Amino acid sequence: MADLRFDGRVAVVTGAGRGLGRSYAMLLASRGAKVVVNDPGGGLSGDGTDAGPADDVVREIVAAGGQAVASTDSVATAAGGKAVIDAALDTYGRIDVLIHNAGNVRRGSLKELSYEDFDAVLDVHLRGAFHVVRSAFPVMCDAGYGRIVLTSSIGGLYGNQDVANYAAAKAGVIGLSNVAALEGAAEGVRSNVIVPAAVTRMATGIDTSAYPPMGPELVAPVVGWLAHESCSVTGEVFIALAGRVARAVIAESPGVHRPAWTVEDVGEHLDAIRNIEAPLVFPAVPDGHHQHIRYSFGLAQRSSERGVLHG
Template sequence: MSELRFDGRVAVITGAGHGLGRAHALSLAERGAKVVVNDLGGALDGTGASTGPAAEVVELITKNGGEAVASTDNVATPEGAKAIVQAALDSFGQVDIVINNAGILRDKSFGKMTVEEFDAVLAVHVRGSFLVSHAAFPYLKEQGYGRIVNTSSPAGLFGNFGQANYSTAKMGLVGLTKTLAIEGARAGIRANAIAPIAWTRMTEALLPAEFEAKFTPERVSTLVTYLAHESCETSGEVFSVGGGRIARVFVAEGPGWKQDDHTVEDIRDNWEAIMAEQPYLTPTTIGQQAGASMKAML
């Protein structure tokens, strides 16, 4: 079987100074991609900044014979996002792959969460992924090729106590990914999202110690690397990934219950049918979903 290579490809990876982004950067660079290693270098809650983490990853890639440049720009500002993409253009002349990975945490139970804590988390994850993708989009479109990988989370897909801000952001990224997949399709742009689990500074205090050896960032980077490759034509999907396991996560709609003129009590009395899961649909566009509703009207 031939090796999946990235020679001639340029990847922008945000939040690549630590954890998952670092592993993605090393994986792509090892396979020949030129990489912009972006990282603000702040703390887990997004405060502070440092040039250290991005520079260290660039040094490691270079030492291993790869090509990389560091960017310490903030993904959450339009200027920062533009500068990240510009670094790819200035250093390597193009951009082919965008991996939106930068993230922060400001966990707090819902009643105690401040507006600032909510906004700060959405700014990095949602605004940041939008801005960096948006800055790269004209170049991807122009060249008729691109791969975008966004970083969602099981916390967004399924909910998690203390993470109203984070889970809102992470489910938001699913919507962004699906629409990017639709809007990018004709230009050869594929967009997917991962919902990872890995031992990093973000999770080391939460996961049992035995996870460290099994839930390595590298076991997430293999999927990210595949999704970033030109041979992967899949788009608009979300994958649960970690510890060696990979599974498609899909948004499904049940078969539904229908009665034209129904009362509130009819809904109560047919709740089981409304809640039924089988046979489900997995629409890939709003049109497909609307089609199902229209079919039910006939």
């Protein structure tokens, strides 16, 4: 199989100065992409700025024969997000790939988490995703081509202790990607979510001594495929953790239909309501929202027809 390359493509990678983002940027550049390496260079909490990390990655890419430009704007504001995308448009005249990887961490229990820390994390992970997608998406649609990869997390899927802000933001990213996938489907724009796990500085404070190999290089190829023109899926969520690559879905039990319910009925039918042995999956694209509704409406219609027949 021939190498999948990005010759002629322009990619924006946020949070690309270190860790996973750096790995993504280096991989795409090594395969021919022109890369905007975005990173304001702040600390884990998102405070401070340092042009060094983004500049260092650009130097590495150029030294290896690739093309890249640094951007130190913060995705946490609408103006910053627009500036990141403008860096691609002003320098290279187009944007084909958007990978939103930028992140910060501010821990605190739900009892104690401050509003400031809640907003600071949503500003980068969720609002930051919107800021760059909002600027890039119309350009991609006009060009008839685009690949968007947004970053969620295990915490976004399942929650975790002391990170209500992070979990809420990462869950929200999935909804944003689904809408981009739906609205971009007819425009040649595909949007998917990566749920990565790698030992980077984001793991500071976590005992990783017993972990298996979990370097960014085990995640980057998955993101590379999602960012490539050959990517054949949209509106999906991919997990990349310690060498395992999988798809995550939202699933429903078939449920129970009754023409009327009481509080007591819910309790009496709880086992059947919760029975997930034959799960239902309604993919976001092409029509998961309406498939979900039609399924429930169909049960109601069949129940009504049975009532008429037996009346």
